[in-house]
Amino acid sequence: MPIDPVALTADLVRCPSVTPAEGGALVLLDSVLTDAGFTCTRVDRGGVANLFARWGAKGAPRSFGFNGHTDVVPPGDPALWRTDPFGGTIRDGRxxxxxxxxxKSGVAAFVAAAVAHVQGRAPGDGAILLAITGDxxxxxxxxTRALLDWMxxxxxxxxxxxxxxxxxxDTLGQMMKIGRRGSLNGWFTIRGRQGHSAYPERALNPLPAMARLVDRLSSAPLDQGSAHFDASTLAFVTVDTGNPATNVIPSEVRATVNVRFNDLHSGASITARLRAEADRIAQEFGVEADLRVKVSGESFITPPGDFSALVAQAVRDETGIDPVLSTSGGTSDARFIRAHCPVVEFGLSGQTMHQIDEYAKVDEIAALARIYRRILDAWFA
Ligand SMILES: [Zn+2]
Known part of the structure; x- marks a missing residue:
């Protein structure tokens, strides 16, 4: 039986799978895929449900992987929505x-494409692997990490x-992603000596030191961009003393910075740069300057090649649009997969992601399933 990707998306939306709840979404996919001849395994870890599905032999030399998630962010106040956020209502083509x-539309489109592709076909030396996560x-x-470990x-x-x-x-076909920038958060603390603001000579004010640190780091570009990436960015997002008094020089000031970096840097090299600047400020102002860092993801790229060309061709054939090969945006689970195999991202338009009245255009869901089908057909041709 062919699977209608729009109906399957609606069914998945009706599963209230707010992270980490499974909400019935993976149970539904398990039954749809099992019926179509896939071997399904639940890979649950740490209170999170994940689903692995394979068509074809284990260890097949030529395997096409798909990764997606069925968990969703909370809907916010349901009263602000024009429809039930878990109703899967179709109105005016949305x-x-x-x-x-x-x-969920991306997962449904891929499942529909995979089921259509395998219909009446013998796997031979090929396999389709679906790694679908609830976290x-x-x-x-x-x-995805648990799935990759298990695999x-x-x-x-x-x-x-x-x-x-x-x-x-905005429109299906415009953009695919062949990599992502890395992301790092840094927390600076500068300590001086508290005192009366009428006698600043008896205190050591940490604020001018922090102001200089913020200014220096903010005004020195990290780079001019690289072959496939825009320039790295650095943004201070907080500067705080928490000082309620006007006649007290505070002893301490804190600031938070977020850095999005391209392939000219690593989490370690950015950390070293931030730390060197903190040390320099400590020297110049006689203050203590500490830095704590968390790297959320390193930058990565699948250089344009056969795989990205195959995906781009399928997009072009279906939509008539030549997709831009981009590395923009935030992080995704591709950051984990890139250590295993070439990874490319392509899906619908994301204007309403995480918003009230999130929607997908019905005709774009159907077109996305056709694009995924073209990709599978071309990959196994
Ligand atoms: Zn997502």
């Missing part, structure tokens, strides 16, 4: 609901992987 765009919007600790133990490997996250700014 399917409304939490996860309609991010990314992308949360900590992502027990989601490594079981000898399940992907030759290439397509992540079905929304990638297009």
């Amino acid at each position: 399917l409304y609901g939490r996860g309609a765009a991010d990314m 992308e919007e949360g900590e992502a600790e027990h989601g 490594a133990r079981e000898g399940e490997a992907m030759s290439v992987c397509l992540v079905g996250e929304p990638t297009c700014p």
